[in-house]
Amino acid sequence: MTAKPHMMSDKDDQDNDASVLLQTRPKTKRPPLYKVLLLNDDYTPMEFVVHVLERFFGMNHAQAFEIMLTVHKKGVAVVGVFSHEVAETKVGQVMDFARRHQHPLQCTMEKED
Numbered sequence: 149m150t151a152k153p154h155m156m157s158d159k160d161d162q163d164n165d166a167s168v169l170l171q172t173r174p175k176t177k178r179p180p181l182y183k184v185l186l187l188n189d190d191y192t193p194m195e196f197v198v199h200v201l202e203r204f205f206g207m208n209h210a211q212a213f214e215i216m217l218t219v220h221k222k223g224v225a226v227v228g229v230f231s232h233e234v235a236e237t238k239v240g241q242v243m244d245f246a247r248r249h250q251h252p253l254q255c256t257m258e259k260e261d
């Protein structure tokens with residue numbers, strides 16, 4: 149009596165073979181977050197910056213004024229933390245709005261630790 153040859157399918161291999169590494173813990177890795185930073189300069193009007201913070205970062209006037217003053221005094225401040233896609237969109241919106249109004253306001257993003 150001879151064994152019947154059997155063509156192993158990919159499915160058989162996955163189900164039965166030790167070549168599949170079992171996942172011991174569920175994957176809970178979250179996507180990285182990005183800080184959006186606003187930079188100070190000597191020319192952009194304070195009220196324009198306040199308006200940007202209200203318009204693109206959903207701040208009320210008092211919050212926006214406070215953050216604007218922080219940037220003015222310290223040179224830079226984090227104005228929000230977002231996914232990569234949302235952070236890129238915010239930076240683009242701010243840079244485009246500043247350019248259209250001919251202000252040198254700079255907005256950047258950096259990966260959070």
Ligand code: TYC
Pocket residue numbers: 186187188189190191192193194197216217219220253
């Ligand atoms: N320093 C600017 C001024 O005195 C105001 C300013 C604040 C500019 C924040 C940019 O991100 C900024 N008019």
